[in-house]
Amino acid sequence: MSDEGMIMNNPARKERLSLVSISRHGGLAALAVLLIFNILITPNFLHAQTLAVNVSQVATIALVAVGMTLVIATGGIDLSVGAVMALSGAMAPIIFTSDLAQSYPVLGLGAAFVLPLIAALCCGIFNGALVAILGVQPIIATLIFFISGRGVAQVLTNGNLQTFSNPSFSFIGTARLFGIPVQGWLVIVIAAAIWYVVRYCASGRYLLAVGGNERAARMSGVPVTRVKIMAYATCSVLAGISGLIVVAINSASDAARIGNLMELDAIAAAVVGGAVLSGGRAPIWGAILGAVVIQLVKYTLLANGVADEVALIAKAGIIVAAVYAQQMRKG
Amino acid sequence: MANAEMFDLRGLMGRHAQMSGVWVALAAMIIFGLLRYDNFGSAYNLGSFLNYNSMFIIISLGMCFVIMTGGIDLSVGYVAAFTSIVAAYLSPWGIVPALIGGVAAGVAFGAVNAILIVPMRLPPFIATLSTMLAAKGGSLVISGNQTVAVDWDSNFTKLGMDKAFGPIPWTIVLVAIAAVILWVVLERTPLGRTVLAVGGSEEASGLMGLKVTRAKVFVYLLSGGCAGLAGVFLASGFGAGQPLEGTGWELTAIASVVVGGTLLTGGLGSIPATVGGALLLGLVFNLLNFENGRGTISLSAYWQMVIRGGVLFAVILLQARMSKSAERAK
Amino acid sequence: MQQLVSMRQVRKSFAGVPALRDASLEIAPGEVHALIGQNGAGKSTLIKCLTGVHQRDGGQVMMAGSDFHADSPRDAQNSGIATIYQELNLVPLRSVTENIVMGAEPKNRLGLIDWSAAHRRATEMLSRFGIDIDVRQRLGLYPAAIQQLVAIARAVSLDAQLVIMDEPTSSLDDREIETLFSVVRNLRAEGISVLYVSHFLDELFRICDRVTVMRDGCTVAVRDIAQTDKLGLIADMLGRDRNEIAASGMTALDGPRGEVGPEILSLKDVSTGRALRKASLTVRKGEIVGLGGLLGSGRTETARAIFGLDGLTGGAISLPGGRGAPRSPADAIGAGIGFLAEDRKAEGIVPDMSVRENLTLALLPKLRRAGGIDTHREREIVDHYIAALGIKLASADQPIRQLSGGNQQKVLLARWLATRPDLLILDEPTRGVDVGAKREIQAIIRDFVADGGAVLLISSEFEEIVEGADRVVVMQEGRSVAELPGEGLTESALIAAIAHVPDEVMA
C-alpha cells in the first residue's frame, strides 16, 4: 500500500484542497446516479418521510465513518467500532434502569449518556495505546476489542435483551427537529466541529502530518503518540454515541447485535468519501457523503425488492465503482 | 568493516524473537492442556482438532503470502463458503473433480481480487471487502439459500472424514504438503523472494526490475486457491456446501499470520510460524471446551469471546516484549 | 564512433509542468560520462525516461544505433542498463544477499535458489568494495554507506553495457569513494559505459571523460573533462559568468561573526547505546561547532541524543537554565533547539502536505490562537521565509514533494529557522544539494550564526567543516576523541585527526 508514484508515472496532483474536492467527486457521482435512479424508479421516493427515514438510518454509519476517517488519516484502521457500539449500547439501559437511577432520574439519565461514552473512550485509549505506544499493527490491536468487546457487553447484560421505555433517553433516536430526526442534526454538528478542528487547528495539522510521515512529524515536535491515541479515542467515542442512538431508537439493547458489521460499512463509507488507507488525509464531509451513498444503496435495493443475496453483490459492485472512479480522477 | 560483528548479534536476536513468541505460547498451552485435562492428548481429540483446523491453517498460509506483499485478503471466508458449494455440487463425480472445481472457483475469486488490485489499483482492503460481499451473495444465489448436500456415496467425503494414518486426517496431510511446497516457494524461488521484496518496498522492487505485478497477482490467486481448498475441506468434512459458513475466517487468518510474527506491513514472514499461529488460535477454543467440561466453572459463550480477545492480547504483549528485549540485548 | 546511448530533444512534463524541455545526452561505449546540473535541472528525470520509470512525452532515444524504448525498469535492465537510482532502491527488510542477487539468483539443479552460492557471490561482490559483512543479515541493519555500496554492487553485478549512478557518493566517505572509483575504472576498462551524476564536481575530474550539463530541463553544454575546469562547469550550470563566481569563496560559510556568547549546550560523557558511547562537547552562542568523523562514527547519534530522540544510558546533557536532557523532540524544541535531519525523505518532509504546512509544522504551538491556527500570521511567516531563502516554487500551497531536493531542503531549514532556535543541529545540511543551492544554504547558516544563533554542524564535506566551524569535535566509534580549533585548520589536518586510531579505543 505504498505510494507507488515513482513507478506508476504519476502526474503531479493539484494542491491538496482541490484534491480533496476532486476525490469527493467519485462519491458525488455515485450519489447523483443513485438519486436519479431512485427518483425515476423507486415508488414514493420524493417524499419528506423518505428523507427522514434515510437520515435516521444513516446517522449511525455517518458518525462512525467520521471517526474512522480520523483513524484512517493516521494510517490506521479500527475494527472495534461495532463492538464499542455494543458495549456503550449495553451499558446505557443498565444504568438508567438501575435502582439508583430510578430514585434520581435526572442523574440516572445523565449517567446513562456519560458513563457509556467514558467506557467507549477507555476502549479508544486502549486501542490507541496499543498502536501508538506498543507499536501493534492497527488491524490486530483493534481486533482484540472486535473479538472481546461484544463479549464484555454480553457479560454485562448476561446476554439478555434489555428492553425499556424511557422517552427522555429515546429522544436522541426518535425526536425530530424541523422535520429531520434529531440524530441527523447531531451528526452535522459533530462533523462540523471535527471538520473545523481538522482544517483550522494545530491538532488537525498534526493528525495529517502523522499520517503523512510519522517520523518527520515526530522530528518536528509533533506529539505523535498523543495524536494517535486521540484519533482512536475520538473514533471510539463516536461509535459509543452511535451505540446510544441505536439503543434509543429501538427502546431495546441487544448486545449481540448492536453495530454488527458496522466496521465494514464505516470503512467503506470513509474510503468512498475520499480517505486513503495509507493515511495523511481526512475528508470529514467526504465520510458523511460516503455514508449517505452506502445508505442510499441499501435503501434502493430494499425498496425495490432486490433479494438480500443479490443486494450483497450489487453493494460490492457499487463500492468498487465508486472507489475506482476516485482512483481514476486522482490519475 | 569494524561493526560487522555487532550487526550479527542484533539481527539474529531480532529476527527470531518475533517468530519464536508463537512457539513459546503454543508449547505453554499444550503443556497446560495435557496437565489439566484428561483426554486432552487423546488420539481422538488430536485427530478432530487437526481436521477442523486444517481449514484455518490453509487459509492462513494463503493470507500469509498476501500479507507479505503488504496486502490483505478479506474475502477468504466467504470464498471458502462459495467453493464448498461448488465442491458439493461436483461431489457426485468423486473427489478429484470436486477438489479441482472447488480450488478453481477459489482461484477465480482470487483473479477478481488481482484484477481489482493490480491493474485497477484499488486498495486491497476495499477490493477484497467487495469480493467478500460478492462471494457471500454469490454463494447464497448458487445454493438457493440452502445448504447443499454432498453425495455420500462417492468417495468425496473420505477426504474430509477419513484418517490417513493413526489419528492423522487426510486434510492435514494435504495441508502439510501445501505448507512444505509454499515454504520452498517462499524460501527458494525467485517468485517467493519477489513476494517478500514487494512487501518490503514495492517501489524499490520495481526499480530493481523485479516482476512486481506477477508477484502480486500470484499471491491473490494463491490466497483464493487456498480458500478454495478450505471450502473443499468444509464440504467434504461436514457433508455439505454451506453458504452461511466463513464469517470471520479472514480475521482468524489474519490473526494467525500476525501471531506467527509476520508484519502486516509486508516484507517479512514465516510459513512455519503461521502454521503455529493458526494452531495456537485453534487451541484456545479446544482448551475452552475442555475447561467447560471440568464443570468447576462453566464459562458462558460471552466469556469465551472475552478470553479469546485476552489471549490475543497476551500473545501480542509477549511478542512486543520479546522483540523489545531482543532490541535491548544490543 | 557510434554512441551507445543517444537521447535527443527529450521532453517530459508532470501534470503540465515541464521537467525536461530539450534534453540530450550521448554516451559513448566505454566512457565515463558525467551528468550535472542544479537541483531540479532534470537529471534524474532524464535517467528515468531512459530506464522506463517514466515514459517520455517526446524526443528520440537510440541505443547502439537503433530506436530504444523501455516500458519498465525491468525492460531497461534486460537491455543492459543497470541503474542506481538517486533514492536508494533497495529493500531494507531483506538480506544483503537478496538485495544484490535479486532478479538473477543462482539456482541449483532443481531450479531452486542456491543460497550458499548466492551468499558467496554477494560476499565476493562486496569484497571488491573492501566490504566484509555478514550478507545474511537484513540490509536495513547496516548504515547508509553500506547500503549505498550494496546498491552499487548490485548494479555492477548485473552484466550491463551501461551502468547509471545517480549521486552514488552522497553518503560515502573518502575511502569508500576511492573504492567506487576503482570499480568505475574497472568497468571502463572492460568497455562498459558509466553515466555518473554528482554534485561533487571535484570527483568528475578524477574519473570522467566527458560531461553533459543541464539547466532547467535543457542540455546546455557537453564538454571534454580535460578541456574544462570546475569554475567553467559551475558557470555552465548556473548560466552565469565565471569571473563573477570566482570572486566569492568555495563555501559561503565563512563570513563575519557576532560575539561568541555563553555556553548553551554541554554534553558530558553521553551515551545512548552501542553506537554512542562517550561523547562530550560544548556549544556556545554565536559559534559553529563542527562534528567530524567517518560514517558511522556516531555523529547522528549524538544529534539524536541532544534532540531527545534516544534516551541516555549514561552521561549528562545540560542546557541553559539548569535544564537537563530533553525527553522528546517537542521538549527539545521548547528548549530552543532545532534539528535538520540527514534523511530528508524519511525524517524531513511530509510529502503530501503543502510547503506552507511543512514549513510551519514545528512552529504550530506558537501559532495557536483562540483554538485555531493564526493563518494570517502563518502566511506572513511562510512568505517571509520563501522570499528570504529564495525558495523556488509555484505556490506555497503546492505539495512539497513536487519541489526539487534543494528547495525541499530550504523549506526544512526554514521550518527550523522559523522556530527561532538558539541552537540548530544540522546533519548533512547540503547533502544532495547542487552548488548553487549549497552556497545559498551555507549563507543562511552563516546569517543565523551572525545573529547570535549557535550551530552544531555535521558534514561529510571537509570543506564545509574546515571553512565553517569555529571548533571541530572529532568522533570515532561513538566517542568524542579530540577537539580542534577552527582557526587555521586545514583539510588534511582534519582528515588526519578523523582517521587517527586513538589508543583508548583499542583498549
Add this chain to the structure above:
Amino acid sequence: DLPKLEQKDRYKVGFSQMESNNPWRIAETKSFKDTAESCNWDLIATDAAGSAAKQVADVDSMIAQGIDVLFLPPREEKPLIPAVKKAKAAGIPTFLVDRSVDPNSAKPGEDFVAFLGSDFVKQGQRAAEWLIENFDGDKGVIVELEGTTGSSPANDRKKGFDDRILQDDRFEIVASQSGDFARDLGRQVMETLLQAHPDVNVVYAHNDEMAIGAIQALELAGRKPGEDITIVSIDGTRDALQAIIDGKMGVTVESSPFFGPLACEVMNRYAAGEEIEPWVQVEDRIFTAENAADHIDEAY
C-alpha cells in the same frame, strides 16, 4: 443398533449450542443449565458462535471428553450430520433439539435417538391460518420480514406461511426482505418498505424481535399497528405478548425455547429402556389477545 444409555446417578451431558446472539438461544441454554441441577447432569455446554463447522468441532471435543449423552440443536440440516454420526460411532446417544438434520442422511432411531422440537414450516402455516381467519379487510397487502438469509428457520417459516397464505386470493405479499432476526434491522427494513409500499396492512415477521422492530417503524411513521396494520409473528417472547396485550400485535405462534425439562424426561425414559418416538413433538401454543395476559409471566 442405537447406543444404549445405562442407568446412572449422574450423567455427563453435552449440550452444543449453535450461537448465543438472540434471546431465544440464550433462554434455551439457560433452560438446559437450570435442568442440570434437578436432573443430576454434569453439563458441558459449548457455543459454536453461529458456525456449523465449529459446532461439529465442539461436538468432537465433547466426544473426546467422554460424555454420556449429547443434546444437539444442529445449526444446519446437513453439515451437522457428521457430528451425529461421530457421536453414534463413539457410542453416545444423541438427541436433536429444536432443529433436525436432513432425514435423507441421518434418521431418528438409527443415527440418533429422537428429535425434540416443533415444526418451523407448521409455525409459518399456523401464522397464516390465524391471519386468514382473523383478517377482515378486502385486500391483505403483506410485507414479510425474513430471518437470516439462508437459515433453516427462515426458509421453513417462509415456506409454511407463503404456501398457505397464497391459497387465499385476498392476500398479496408485496415485499419480502431479510431483517436477520434482529429488532434493529427489522425496524430499518420496515421503515424502508413502508416508504415503497405505503398501502401495506399486514406484516408477517419470522420472529418477534423483528415484529417489535416493525411496530417501532410503524409508530415512528405515524401508523397505528394493531389498528390499521395487523402484525403476525412467531416465538412468543415477553415483549411480543406485551405488544399483543397493548393491542399492537395480532398473534405470535409459540416456539418455546424451554427444552431442558423435556430433554431430562426423554433421556430418563431412554435410559429406562423405553422406546422413544422418532419425533417428540412440542405442543406449540398460539398467543393472541385472548390468552396473552395469562402467559406473559412465563415468557422469556
